[in-house]
Amino acid sequence: MAGNKSLHAASKAKEDEFYTELSDIENELKHYKEHFRGKIILCNCDDPRVSNFFHYFSYNFEVLGLKKLITTCYKSQNRDLFSQNDSEKAIWLEYFGDRNGNRVPDPEEIGIHYLNGDGDFRSAECIELLKEADIVVTNPPFSLFREYVAQLIKYDKKFIILGNQNAITYKEIFAYIKTNQLWLGSTLSFAKFKVPDYYEARATRFWIDESGQKWRSMGNICWFTNLDIAKRHEEIILYKSYTSEEYPKYDNYNAININKVSEIPMDYYGVMGVPITFLDKYNPDQFEIVGDSRYHDGQSEADDINIIGGKLLYRRILIRRRQNPYGQSESQMSMAADKGVEI
Numbered sequence: 001m002a003g004n005k006s007l008h009a010a011s012k013a014k015e016d017e018f019y020t021e022l023s024d025i026e027n028e029l030k031h032y033k034e035h036f037r038g039k040i041i042l043c044n045c046d047d048p049r050v051s052n053f054f055h056y057f058s059y060n061f062e063v064l065g066l067k068k069l070i071t072t073c074y075k076s077q078n079r080d081l082f083s084q085n086d087s088e089k090a091i092w093l094e095y096f097g098d099r100n101g102n103r104v105p106d107p108e109e110i111g112i113h114y115l116n117g118d119g120d121f122r123s124a125e126c127i128e129l130l131k132e133a134d135i136v137v138t139n140p141p142f143s144l145f146r147e148y149v150a151q152l153i154k155y156d157k158k159f160i161i162l163g164n165q166n167a168i169t170y171k172e173i174f175a176y177i178k179t180n181q182l183w184l185g186s187t188l189s190f191a192k193f194k195v196p197d198y199y200e201a202r203a204t205r206f207w208i209d210e211s212g213q214k215w216r217s218m219g220n221i222c223w224f225t226n227l228d229i230a231k232r233h234e235e236i237i238l239y240k241s242y243t244s245e246e247y248p249k250y251d252n253y254n255a256i257n258i259n260k261v262s263e264i265p266m267d268y269y270g271v272m273g274v275p276i277t278f279l280d281k282y283n284p285d286q287f288e289i290v291g292d293s294r295y296h297d298g299q300s301e302a303d304d305i306n307i308i309g310g311k312l313l314y315r316r317i318l319i320r321r322r323q324n325p326y327g328q329s330e331s332q333m334s335m336a337a338d339k340g341v342e343i
C-alpha cells in the first residue's frame with residue numbers, strides 16, 4: 001500500500017489507469033469481425049496482465065482469423081506510485097496464435113520482448129511497432145487523447161479506440177469528425193472501469209465492490225473509429241415538417257435550432273443546429289457536418305451561436321442535409337440554404 005506522500009503525489013499525477021471491461025470490448029468489437037481477418041492488431045496502451053483487449057484478441061485469435069497480435073505495455077516513470085507498472089523494464093508481446101491445439105494463448109506461445117524505453121506510444125520503438133500494425137485497438141490514456149489520435153492519423157492507421165464522449169467537442173477531434181477521418185463506433189455506454197488500489201475515493205462515480213476492488217465511472221464513453229460499420233449507413237428516419245414557429249433560428253446565426261435528433265425536419269435544407277448525440281446516428285450520405293456552435297466553420301473558435309432569445313443552449317453541431325429529393329440544382333440548393341430557406 002502506498003504511503004501518504006506517494007498517495008498525495010498520485011492524486012496529482014494524471015489518472016490514466018482505467019481498465020476496460022471485457023463485456024464493453026465484446027459489445028463493440030463484434031461489429032468489426034470482417035475487418036480483423038488476416039490483420040495485425042496492435043494494442044499499444046495495454047499491460048497484458050490486466051488488459052482485456054489483450055485477452056479478447058488472444059483468446060479470439062483463431063475465430064477472428066488474425067495474422068498477429070502485438071501488445072505494448074507502458075511502464076510509468078513513477079514506479080512507486082503505480083502498482084501495475086512495476087516490472088524492471090517495459091515489454092512488448094507478440095502472439096501468432098495457438099500452436100499446440102488447445103485454443104488457449106499459453107505463456108510459451110507468447111513472445112516477450114524488452115523495450116529500451118518506457119513503452120510510451122510516442123517513442124521511436126513503439127512507432128516502429130505502430131507502422132507494422134494494420135488496426136490499433138485500445139483504450140488510450142484520457143489525458144493524452146488528442147496526441148494519441150493525431151499520431152494514428154499521421155501514420156494513416158485504422159483504429160478502434162475508446163474515449164470520453166466529451167472528446168467529440170475537442171477542437172482537433174471535431175475537425176477529424178467533420179472531415180470524415182473519424183466517426184463514432186457502434187456502442188455508447190455509461191461504462192465502469194476498475195482502477196488501481198492507490199486511487200483515492202471520490203464523492204461521485206466511485207465505489208468499492210465486495211472484493212475490495214475500486215471502480216470509477218467516466219460518465220458517457222464512446223468508441224472512435226475510422227473503420228466502416230453498418231451503423232454509418234443507416235438513415236435517420238425523419239417525419240417532422242419544418243415550420244418557423246417550431247424551429248426558431250439562433251439570435252445571430254442563420255441556422256435553425258433542433259432540440260432532439262428525431263425532430264430534424266425532413267424538408268429543411270439550410271443549416272441546422274443539432275445536439276451532440278446526433279453523431280451517434282450520423283450517416284455521411286444523408287447529412288454533412290458544417291461546423292459546431294463554437295467552431296462555426298469547423299476550424300477557428302468564435303463566439304457561441306447556440307443562443308435563442310438571449311439564452312445560451314447546450315452545445316450544438318451544425319449540419320445540413322445532403323439529399324436533393326426535389327431535383328433542385330446544387331446552386332439552387334446552396335442559395336436556398338444560404339438564405340436559410342426551406343425548399
Ligand SMILES: C[S@@+](CC[C@H](N)C(=O)[O-])C[C@H]1O[C@@H](n2cnc3c(N)ncnc32)[C@H](O)[C@@H]1O
Nearest residue numbers: 016017018019020045046074120121139140141
Ligand atoms: C485508460 S487506461 C486503459 C488501459 C487498457 N488499455 C484497458 O483498456 O484496460 C490507459 C493506459 O495507458 C497507459 N499509458 C499512459 N501513458 C501512456 C503512454 N504515454 N504511452 C503508452 N501508454 C500509456 C496507462 O498506464 C494506462 O494503463
